[in-house]
Amino acid sequence: MTARQDRNDVLHEVVARRAAERPGATAVVHGARRLSYAELDAAAGAWAADLHARGVRPGDLVPVLLPRGADLIIAILAVLRLGAAYALLDPAWPDRRLAEVIGRLDASLAVTTAAGAHRAAPAEAWTPPADPPAGPVAPPAVEVTGADPACVFFTSGTTGRPKGVLSPHRATARLVRPGTFAAFGTGTVVPLAAALPWDAFSLELWTALLSGGTSVVVDEPYLTGPALREAVDRTGADTVWLTAALFDLTVDEDPDAFTGLRRVMTGGERLSVPHVRRFLRRHPGIALINGYGPVESTVFATTHRVTEADCDVPGGIPVGRPVPGTGVHLVDGEICVSGDGLALGYLGEPELTAEKFPTLRIDGEDVRVYRTGDLGLLDEDGVLHYRGRADRQVKIRGHRVEPAEVERQIEALLPAVRGCRVVARRDGAGTVRALLAFCVPATPGDPLTGAAEVLAGALVPYHLPEAVVAVDALPRTANGKLDERALLALTPPPARPPTGPPAPARTPVAPPAPDGPPAPDGTPAAPDTPLTTLVAEVFTTVLGAGPVPRDVPFAELGGSSLDAGRVCARLSAALGRAVPISALYARPTAHGLAGWLAGREPEGTDPGDDGRDPVPDDGRVPLTPMQTGYLTDHLLTPEDRSAHCLLLFRIDGDLDLDALDASVEAVHARHEVLRSAYLPSPEPVAVPGDHPAPVLEVLDPEPGTEEAVRVLRETLGEPLALTGGETWRTALVPLDDGGPAPAWVFACVVHHIAFDGWSESVLAADLATAYATARTGVRPV
Known part of the structure; x- marks a missing residue:
């Protein structure tokens, strides 16, 4: 790895560079609070200096017990700047779980709120300052590499206590390297809604900040349909992560909540083919990305852009190809993962680390891998397909759960229980919907009254069984194995x-x-x-x-x-x-x-408080973070066409050129966003005006559609003058293909700052309506 690449793999250093490059760009939005990159970087530096004064040093593991919000993001960056690693803990966890995890971290200090300070034990509580310092504060310079620890994720373990997975900087940074699975950039706006201790939180946070985009904090417990709509409408959110279960829920209950997005990332468990099919047919312009990866390989090991053809693949939706810096190997059918995404190991468990992260001889080289315990196969195109587990591990709402851990906890919490077996209840598609705990009482006939209440106050929500069932004995098959079917038959689902x-x-x-x-x-x-x-x-x-x-x-x-x-x-x-x-x-x-x-x-x-950004009296409209990113990219690299949206329509039959020209003018007048100038300073704004409509340029005839499209691409490929009010352009090519009736190819290019996938149907419908009206001799309105 080059020194340059290593510097790109240090999370807080990349964010600091973004602050130097675009100090005024919006980094974080939380309700009415907005932090620019400069403000975020300065606050992180001040907090880091304070944490250093309290004893935080390189290599420390710092628990962070804050609710989802801007302060949480500042705290993460502050910890990283000191060469320490953060561990996000959920304030909703029971006190018993928090104390156990903080003890595992061997932490001397925990970042928390004043109200939650008593829950930081056995560590000392540090509360972030309410006000920024009077002047710039510089923490001590610390040399950090991509191989150094960045964070600790706690996941389920078979021993009855959670496993701490120690992940380095490069494991997360690799997700936004050039050539990765999505085009993250300065216009990327991602809602931050995942559970705090989960590696999906890293996906949401760092894909935004490392690319110079915007992280939008969601206050809801998870990303609901209304919260998603608000994020799109108010901040221009274009990228979201949803667990497979939450994706299904949104498709069922509020499918139009996806409107306005560019991509949806999902995974965590098998995707439901009917839900995927319905989504793709309703939102063909939104990229649906299926991601696979254990927390030991940090978020995603493989990804796959899902198409409708994947819905017919035997065995379900593929999980795809490796992300940058990652290798996937099949060893006796088991999926093994290698590369920069691998964790450094399990916290305080060297034997388990050696077992799960062995070095294997692969293609003549020694390769350190993580044995996932998942079964899979690679098709002839090198695409990975998931084929289930080799052990009892299950996924519940995206959380990895070892039933053995839940069993040990129940046995420890309920002295009246002599033995426990936890069984997953699945739906017809095989998805785990809940856990059922079958307990053998120490006293035969004891109904275990009150057991559910005891567990409710001590277990994290995704470990909590749906029912506690007292059984005289655990049934066995003829081979002596537990008979889970017989257990499930003991209680009606x-x-x-x-x-x-x-x-x-x-x-x-x-x-x-x-x-x-x-x-x-x-x-x-x-x-x-x-x-x-x-x-x-x-x-x-x-x-x-x-x-x-x-x-x-x-x-x-x-x-x-x-x-x-x-x-x-x-x-x-x-x-x-x-x-x-x-x-x-x-x-x-x-x-x-x-x-x-x-x-x-x-x-x-209430017209005085509609939850939207105020529009100044002079008509200037503040740009969303996504629009600001598009404007910045346009000004810095005007030759870049990645934000040009090209629409092509073949028209068969007679065409009224005057009516088509009139319809372009009418649509231009109807939509302010098309007749606005986009200005960068002093604050990025759109200024609606009477900028002229695009001229319908009629080109020379071409012999076929392919040649017409080529000519149209060349003609419409010149930069659009956003600051001068030119957001779109139109052209028309007659076809001289010898057909029985006249034919044409009509094209328009619209800049992404004023246009998205949802806009296409609006523009097409308005052009059609205006054209039909103009053909009658009436001016379109």
């Missing part, structure tokens, strides 16, 4: 939400019943309101159960976090306004959520 699209939402709300069901304690319930009835009906539909009590929390009714997302999506559709999942988390009963809905005005009713 609960009804689950449907996997297909929901029934059409009703706009009117049904009249309320005179009284709701009685409360759990038998006291009469308050009369239902129309909103309470609607919420309760949606609860019932999603859970697939009978009428639900109005005052029992959704989780106690059996609802999972993804079920909660379905509830909010269906309420949003029925009411015509966003219902954030955080509202259901805060008010988890039908009465509680209905009360919140009754007290909330629809978005935008």
Whole structure:
């Protein structure tokens, strides 16, 4: 590796270079708070100096116990600048889990909030300062390489305690190297919504910051449809990561929430072919990328751009080819991964590290690999296909879970249990939906009353079993192995939400019943309101159960976090306004959520606070981070055509040239974004004006479509003058192909700053409508 490449593999150094190159560019957006790259870099330096004064040194492992937000990102960079590595811990974890993990890190100091300082034990708590320093503060210079530790991910282990995976800088940085699986750049805008301890959080954060793009912090527990729409509308988000389960949920409940995106990255478990097919047909212009990779190889080892043809591949959607700096090898059918993405090892577990990261002789060379435990095959084109696990490990909502770890925890937490076996409950497609814990009581006949409540307060959500079932003994097959089918037959699986699209939402709300069901304690319930009835009906539909009590929390009714997302999506559709999942988390009963809905005005009713950036009185419109990136790229490299969107239409039959010319003028006048000048200073803005419509340039006839397209590409390939109000250009080529009727190829090129995949249908429809009107002799309006 060259010295230059190594410098490109040091995460905080790359961000510092972005700050030097484009100091005013937006790095982080969190609600109304925006941090430029210069502000982010300065704050990270000041915090690093303070952390150094508190004793943080190179090689330290620093727990970070902060909620998702701008301060969390600053803290990450501050830790890295000192040559230390960060470990993101989830504030929602039980105290028992936090204490265990902080102890594993052997940390002397933890970054946390003032309110959470007591949870930092056994480490000392450090709270970030509320105000920036009066002047620039420089931390001590520390030499860091791409091979040095950057972060620790905690994942499930078979011993009953989590494994700490120590990952170097280069493992994450390789994901944005030239030639990687997506075109990340200064216009990249990525919502930050993944679970904090997960390597997917790294994917979301660093693909934005390392490329000079923008990270948009999402306050919802995960990226819901309404949160995705807001990120696209307010910040120009163009790239998202969704677990396979969350992707399915969004396709089912809110498929148009993807509109405006350039790419969707998904994975974590097998993709559902029906959901993939529906997505591709509804959003053919959005790249869908299937990613595969264990946390020990940091986010992705392979990726695959999914096409509709992949939906017919036996065995499911392929997982693709290696990302840069990564090798994939099959050893006796087991997928082994090598390269820069590999972790340095497991924290404090040298024997396990040696077992799982052996050196193998491959093609005459000694290669350090990670043995994934996954089975796969390579097709004749070198594309990897996943074929399941060689052990008991499962994925739940994207989280890797070792059932053995959950079993050991249950046995430790429940003294009344002599033995436990955790079994995955799967749906018809084989996807794991929940865990079931079958426990053998120490006292025969003990129903283990209260066991579920004990576990709820001690286990992380994705380890929590859906049910605790007391059994006299664990059934065995004739070969002496555990009979999981017999275990599953001991308890009927609960009804689950449907996997297909929901029934059409009703706009009117049904009249309320005179009284709701009685409360759990038998006291009469308050009369239902129309909103309470609607919420309760949606609860019932999603859970697939009978009428639900109005005052029992959704989780106690059996609802999972993804079920909660379905509830909010269906309420949003029925009411015509966003219902954030955080509202259901805060008010988890039908009465509680209905009360919140009754007290909330629809978005935008207050003209003074519609949640959007203000438009100055002079008509100048601030650019989104994505638009700012496109403008910057255009000014720095005007010869670059990567942001030119070319549309081609073949027209058969007579063509009214005057009507077509009039339709171009009408569409130009209709859309401000097409007749605006885009200016870089003092702040990047769009200035709507009366800039002239593009002239319809009629070229010489060509003998065929291919030659016509070639000529059109050349004609429309000149740079667009964005600062002068030229955002699009049109041309037309008659075809002289000897056909029985006249034929033409019409083309227009539009700059990406004013155009995306969703815009194509709008532009085409408006041109068609205007043309049809103009042919009647009436001026299009």
